[in-house]
Amino acid sequence: MLQLLYRSCGLLLLLTGPALASAINTSSGWNMPPGVTDISREIYSLHMIIFWICVAIAVVVFGVMFWSLFVYRKSKGAKPAHFHENTTVEVIWTAIPLAILVIMAIPATATLKKIYDASDAEIDILVTGYQWRWHYQYLDQDISFFSNLGTPRSQILGEEDKGDFYLLEVDNPLVLPVGKKVRFLFTSNDVIHAWWVPDLAIKKDTIPGFINESWTIINEPGTYRGQCAELCGQDHAYMPIEVRAVTEEVWLSWLDEQRETAAAEAASGEREWTLAELNERGAGVYTTYCAACHQADGSGMPPAFPALRGNPVMTSAEGRDKHINAVLFGRPGTSMPGYGTTLSVNDLAAVITYERNAWGNDTGDAVQPSEIRALLDR
Template sequence: MKQWLYCALLGLLVVVAPRLGASEMPLNMTQGVTNISGQVYDLHMIILYICCAIGFLVFGVMIYSMIFHRKSKGVEPAKFHHSTKVEVIWTVIPFLILIGMAIPATKTLIAMEDPSNADLTIKVTGSQWKWHYSYFNEDVEFFSVLSTPRDQIEGDATKTDTYLLEVDKPLVIPTNRKVRFLMTSDDVIHSWWVPAFAVKKDANPGFINEAWTKVDKPGTYRGQCAELCGKDHGFMPVVVEVLPEAEFDAWLADQKLAAKQAEVEAAASLNKTLSMEELMAQGEQVYLASCAACHQPNGAGLPGVFPSLIGSPLIKGDVSAHIDIVVNGKPGTAMQAFNKQLSATQIAAVVTYERNAWGNNSGDSVQAIDVSNLTTGAATSSSAETEATQAVPDATSAVETIEQAAETVVSEVQEIASEVAQAVEADLSELTHEQLMSEGEQVYMASCVACHQANGAGLPGAFPSLIGSPIIKGDVSGHIEVVKNGAPGTAMQAFGALLTPRQIAAVVTYERNAWGNNSGDTVQAKDVDSHGQ
C-alpha cells in the first residue's frame, strides 16, 4: 500500500508541476499575444499533460512490476499466448486518447487557416535576404532589411539584445483588425515566422500561401526566416510593429505622402551632379547595406557562388552593362533587380563605388541621369559627356541648347502621342472568338494562374474556383468589373492599370468559355473600355 502511495504522489508531481511553472519555463512555448497563439499554447500544454500522464502510467507499471514481480522474490511469470480482453483494451484506450487530442487540434488548425473577412491584406515576398511588404489597395510598399551593424556581426562590437533581430523598416499593422498575409518568394523557399502571433508560413516561389493575425496588444514583435534559404539565412529577421488603430491610420497616410515626396525628390535628383567623393561615400553605404552579403565587404565574393568584383569583366566592361545588371538583375542567378529597392542616385553611387574600390580605379563617375536614361531606354552618357554638356561656354549657347532640347522633346511627345493613339485604336479593334480565346489563355497563364490554378479550380478556402462559379454564370459586366477594378477585402487585384482593354476582354472571354463553362460569351475591348463610363 505504501508503494502505491509513493507512486501516486510521484504521478501527481509529474502532472501538476508543468502547470505550476509552465509560463516561467524558459524552454517552453510562449503564450503569444493573439487569440490563435493562446489556442496553440493551450493545445501544446494539453498534449504535454497527456504525454506526461501516459509516461507516468507506463513507466509506473514497468517500475512496479520490476520491483514487486522480480524473480528474486520467487514470482513465477504467467504463461499465456493470447488475451482478447487485453488486445481490446490496448486498442480502444489509445484510440480514445487520439480522439481526445484530435478534436482540439482540429479546431485550432481550422481557425488558423481561416483568413476570410480580413480588414487589411499585405503581400509578403521573401528574397535573399530581405522581405518586401506590399499593402493591397494602399499604394504602400517597401523592403525590410537587416540593420544590425556590420561591426557587431564581425565581432568587433558588443552585441545588443536585438542582435540579428532588427531591421531598417519594420512591418506596421494595426491592433484589433484582422490582417491577412499572402506569402510568396522571388527566388528560393523562405518562411515568415513570428512566434508571438503563432504565424509560420512558407513563402514558395511561384505559389501563394495565406496566413492571418489579429493583435490586441500594441508593441514590437520579432521573428525570422525559419527556412534554410542560403548562406545568410540567419540574417533575415522579421520585425512587426503593432500600433493602435488611430496611430496606424496616421502612419499609413504619412507613408503615402512620403512615397509621393520620394517621387518628386527622385525626379529632382536627376538634375543634380555629385562629385566623385560624394558618390564614393554614398556608394560604400549602399554597397555594405545591399551588396556585401553576397560579394563580401572587400568585393572578393565567394568563389563558385558569388563572383568577385575585383577586376571582373563587368567592372572592366561598359558602364551601361554594369548599370543594367544592377537595375534589372541577372535571370537564373542570385543577382536581384534593384530598380525597386534603390533610387537612381543610389544605383549611380554604388556602380561608381564598385568601379573604383578595391583597386579597380576605373575613374568612371556615374550620375543619376545615366541610370534614368538607361531605364527609360535612352543611351547612357559617360562622365566626360556629362561634364561637356555642363561646361556651356556662355549664356547664349546655353539658351540655344535649351531651345533645341525643347524642340526635340516636343517632337518626341508628338510622335509618342501619335503612336499611343494608333495603339489604342488597334487595341479596341474587334477580334474573333477564337482569337480572343487564344490570347485570353496567354493572359490567364501569365496573370491569373498563380491563384486560380491552370485548370481554373482555384484553391478551396483561399482562391475561388472559376468552374461554373457565380461570377462566370452571372452578368458579363460584373465579370469585367471584378477583373478591371478588383474585389476589396480579397486578394483579387485590380488589373485595369496592368492589362489593356483588349487583354481584359480576352481573359474574360477565356474564363467564361474554358474548363467546360461554355457560356458562348464573346467580350470585345470596346466593352471593357466603355465599362464604368
C-alpha cells in the same frame, strides 16, 4: 518523466543562473509563447493540453515499466510467468489511445478551421521573401519597402557586445495597427523561405511563383519578432522579422510619413548627385544588399559569387553597360537577382557607382539616378 526532466532542467538553469536576455517574445524562455492574438492563445492552450496528456501517458507507461523492472528483478528471485496474448487487454490498449486521439483532434480541427478563414480582411500586405531579406508591400496604400537585418556585423563577429535583440532586429519594421484584421499574402523572389512570428502564431512558406495566405488580428500594441524558418541559403539565420503593432492613429500617421519620405526620395532622383554623395550612399546599400555574397571587400566567393574587386566589368569603361545591366536585370541562370524593380533609382545609381570606385576599382565613374531612371523606363 517528462515533467521531472522539465522541472530539473528549469532548476538547473536557475542554479547556474545565467541572466536571460530581455524577452524576445512572450515565451517563458522554454515554452511556446502564448502570443498576442486569439489564434496564438488557442494554439498555445492546444499545445498545453496535448503536452499534459503526453506527460500523463508518459507517467503511466514509464511508471508501469520501471515498477516492473524494479519488482521483477531476477536478482530478487523473480520467477517468470508464462502468460501471453490477451485479447481484452489488447483491445483496451488499442481503444484508449484511439479515444485520446479523438479528444485531441476535436479542438485541433476547430482551431485549424479558424486559421484558414482569411475572409473580410481590412488590410492586405504582400510579403515577399528574398535571399536574405523581406519585402513588404501595403497593397492598398502604395507603400513598399525592404526590411533588412539591423544587427551590425561587428556584433556577429564578436567585435562588440551583442545587443538584447541580437539577430532579431531590422532596419525597417512592418508596422501594423492593432485590432484590425490583416491578411498576409506570401510569395518569394528566389528560393522558399518561411515567414514566422511566434507571437502571432503565423508560419507560412513563401514559395516562388505561388501565393499563400494567412491572417491576424493583433490584440496588444508592441514589437513582435521572428525569423525565417525555412533553410534558404547561407544567410538563412540573418533575415529576421520585426512587426510593430501600434494604435490606428499612430499607424495612419506612420503611413503619411512613409509617403512623404517616398516622395522626397523620388524628387531627389531628378537632380545631379556628386561622386562623393553616391559613394557614401552606395557603401550602405552595398553592405545591406551585396556584401552577403560578394563580400564586404568585394572578393566574392567564386565560382558562385564572382569577385567585384578588380573585375574588368567594374574597372573598364567598356564594362559599364554590362555592369548596370547585371544589377538592374540580374544574371539569368545564376543566383544574381535583378534589383531594378526592387531598389530605388538612387540606391541603384549609388551602389553601382560604389562598386566602380571602391577597393581600388577607381574608375571615377559616377552613375546618375536619372541615367538609371531612363534605362528602367525604356
